[in-house]
Amino acid sequence: MTHFKATRRGVLIGGAASLAVPLLAPTRVFAAGKTLADIKSAGVLQVGCEATYPPFTFRDGGKIVGYDVDLAAVMCASLGVEPEFIDTQWSGVIPALYAGRFDVIMSSMSYRKERLEKVAFSIPYAEASQALLIRAEDAGSITSVSNMSGKVLGVKLGSPGEMMKPALDEEIAAAAGAGFSEVKIYDDHPAAYLALSQGTVDGVLNTLPTLGQVMKDRPGAYALVRPVGQLNWAGIAARKEDTEIVEWMDSELTRLKENGEIYALQEKWFGFKMELSDEIPSFA
Incomplete structure (x- = not known):
């Protein structure tokens, strides 16, 4: 980690x-x-x-x-x-x-x-609520959180996404046989978004409205997977x-x-x- x-x-x-x-x-x-x-x-x-x-x-x-x-x-x-x-x-x-x-x-x-x-x-x-930000080109292959099996998740330290990680890992393992391959924790969400765009991670957890703003700021670069966890x-x-x-x-x-x-x-x-x-x- x-x-x-x-x-x-x-x-x-x-x-x-x-x-x-x-x-x-x-x-x-x-x-x-x-x-x-x-x-x-x-x-x-x-x-x-x-x-x-x-x-x-x-x-x-x-x-x-x-x-x-x-x-x-x-x-x-x-x-x-x-x-x-x-x-x-x-x-x-x-x-x-x-x-x-x-x-x-x-x-x-x-x-x-x-x-x-x-x-x-x-x-x-x-x-x-939490949502998963992914690269736009992965929208066809990552359509639910279970598709993150064997992939790298990015979260911000202390965020709700980090708190959800253990339960999500268990959920994904139960559905797909294996959980995340790695979880990388960042100082802030922009650093995690940069890692996503560079291919270092495959998805970033954050609240839906905040990710909506990220989508607006970079049209066509990202896609969303929702819902993640409870509303x-x-x-x-x-x-x-x-x-x-x-x-x-x-x-x-x-x-x-x-x-x-x-x-x-x-x-x-x-x-x-x-x-x-x-x-x-x-x-x-």
């Missing part, structure tokens, strides 16, 4: 051990709960993000832009306020939420059991006590699904419409 160093976002996503130490006892500065009246009075909804995750939140000419930014603007219009995105180190984003640095976290935060124990989530606003989504996170804010987010997301505005934003940023669950997934 080839090993490269971790990035800050990957470490947090990687597992419960990464989350447990800094998040066991967050400081709850709004014990009574922040209200929509508080947000309206301030004239702004402060949104924590990591602005290095296109097309959700990233910098363009120094300005934070992306799907999350456009969606937050549409949602905030119903309150007559503006969203203010605050770029935050991902490893400390939940403690920063409870320290009062911002009101919500909106940065493609996927649902996970340990996160659901620490924050209150909205209903899904984006897909976060999952991303939600907007708030403090547990801020129930009014969570109810408002759910109401807004339901409205934007019904009138189609959220799907128009997905077409703009990802190139396809996402299938969004109306409920937060549960974890045993």
Whole structure:
């Protein structure tokens, strides 16, 4: 197994051990709960993000832009306020939420059991399921994950794809007689994509919306294999006590699904419409 160093976002996503130490006892500065009246009075909804995750939140000419930014603007219009995105180190984003640095976290935060124990989530606003990126010329021979038997997989250290690797390896071995020939772990996903294009690996795991952006950036170079593993989504996170804010987010997301505005934003940023669950997934 080839090993490269971790990035800050990957470490947090990687597992419960990464989350447990800094998040066991967050400081709850709004014990009574922040209200929509508080947000309206301030004239702004402060949104924590990591602005290095296109097309959700990233910098363009120094300005934070992306799907999350456009969606937050549409949602905030119903309150007559503006969203203010605050770029935050991902490893400390939940403690920063409870320290009062911002009101919500909106940065493609996927649902996970340990996160659901620490924050209150909205209903899904984006897909976060895994997909497999392959070379376009391999689309005829790799049509499912089982076709990766005897091939090399590329993943980012600490990512959901790395966490899924053992189960996928067993699934492929059961279906095809042998699992991956090798798993190479990279510091970041772009390095894994480069290895894919150079033939060093045969497939790279990442979330579907992120791979949609990769496909848009290099038309004709890659193809997607989906689904991989269980379906999952991303939600907007708030403090547990801020129930009014969570109810408002759910109401807004339901409205934007019904009138189609959220799907128009997905077409703009990802190139396809996402299938969004109306409920937060549960974890045993």
